[in-house]
Amino acid sequence: MPPKIEIDDLTKVFVKKTGSVTALQNSSMTIEDGEFVCLVGPSGCGKTTLLRILAGLEKHSAGTFKINAEQSKRPLQSMVFQEKGILPWMTVKDNVAFGLSMRKVSKDVIAKQTAYYLEKTGLTQFANLYPSELSGGMKQRVSIARAFANDPEILLMDEPFAALDEQNKFILQEELLSIWAETKKTVLFITHSIDEALMLSDRILLMSAQPGQIIQEVRIDRPRPRKIEEIRKDPELAAQFVDIWQHLQKEVQKSRT
Numbered sequence: 734m735p736p737k738i739e740i741d742d743l744t745k746v747f748v749k750k751t752g753s754v755t756a757l758q759n760s761s762m763t764i765e766d767g768e769f770v771c772l773v774g775p776s777g778c779g780k781t782t783l784l785r786i787l788a789g790l791e792k793h794s795a796g797t798f799k800i801n802a803e804q805s806k807r808p809l810q811s812m813v814f815q816e817k818g819i820l821p822w823m824t825v826k827d828n829v830a831f832g833l834s835m836r837k838v839s840k841d842v843i844a845k846q847t848a849y850y851l852e853k854t855g856l857t858q859f860a861n862l863y864p865s866e867l868s869g870g871m872k873q874r875v876s877i878a879r880a881f882a883n884d885p886e887i888l889l890m891d892e893p894f895a896a897l898d899e900q901n902k903f904i905l906q907e908e909l910l911s912i913w914a915e916t917k918k919t920v921l922f923i924t925h926s927i928d929e930a931l932m933l934s935d936r937i938l939l940m941s942a943q944p945g946q947i948i949q950e951v952r953i954d955r956p957r958p959r960k961i962e963e964i965r966k967d968p969e970l971a972a973q974f975v976d977i978w979q980h981l982q983k984e985v986q987k988s989r990t
């Protein structure tokens with residue numbers, strides 16, 4: 734099977750009146766079908782830009798990328814953002830159903846898929862509430878439920894849990910992993926948290942300071958769900974934590990000078 738995502742020498746230059754910014758330069762990576770990959774890198778290195786290009790929200794300046802689709806009727810990608818991902822004028826249920834209803838899927842399928850992911854994310858009893866009535870954690874559950882219900886070829890997640898408290902973050906990470914294990918979707922997930930990357934990933938890709946390039950990859954061969962205590966106790970994972978930490982320190986330093 735070909736890789737699910739193939740990115741070759743991708744470059745993005747933002748041209749502004751005051752000058753231009755090279756957000757990505759000759760960035761390359763391949764992501765296998767069903768892989769969960771976290772992108773980690775210093776602020777401003779182009780992580781969000783890369784995701785936005787893959788989502789079709791931004792045009793790249795040079796290079797190529799390809800998302801290999803399995804089914805022509807499926808959307809190529811769904812994106813989950815840190816905030817503002819859900820529509821305030823729609824109920825929880827309608828938000829989850831949104832992507833499917835845009836695709837004119839039959840009402841029965843929409844009802845079934847929506848009910849399934851509401852249940853999976855613990856939202857069934859809140860189905861008729863509006864976003865303003867929800868906590869931050871519940872809003873992110875709605876985003877995740879909608880993204881999976883949409884049944885895309887790949888999922889793009891841009892720091893989806895960054896604004897949540899530690900407890901909620903942990904619960905949502907577990908829920909995400911449980912749905913991912915069932916669906917085996919290919920996920921590209923941006924995080925600033927090394928712990929989060931170690932908890933979730935098959936592979937962590939480390940990016941350089943701007944302009945962003947992939948400069949190292951770390952494989953995490955441990956069964957999931959992983960517990961933070963296990964990550965701390967495991968000498969290999971602890972060493973990987975330090976390695977990634979040092980890499981980030983170095984790149985942050987570079988981006989400041």
Ligand SMILES: Nc1ncnc2c1ncn2[C@@H]1O[C@H](COP(=O)(O)OP(=O)(O)OP(=O)(O)O)[C@@H](O)[C@H]1O
Nearest residue numbers: 747749754756775776777778779780781782783943
């Ligand atoms: N629409 C835009 N116009 C001009 N410059 C932009 C635009 N979007 C991003 N940039 C610039 O591109 C660079 C990369 O931004 P991007 O948001 O991709 O970084 P990031 O790695 O996601 O950062 P963070 O971790 O802080 O979210 C930054 O210098 C940013 O200012």
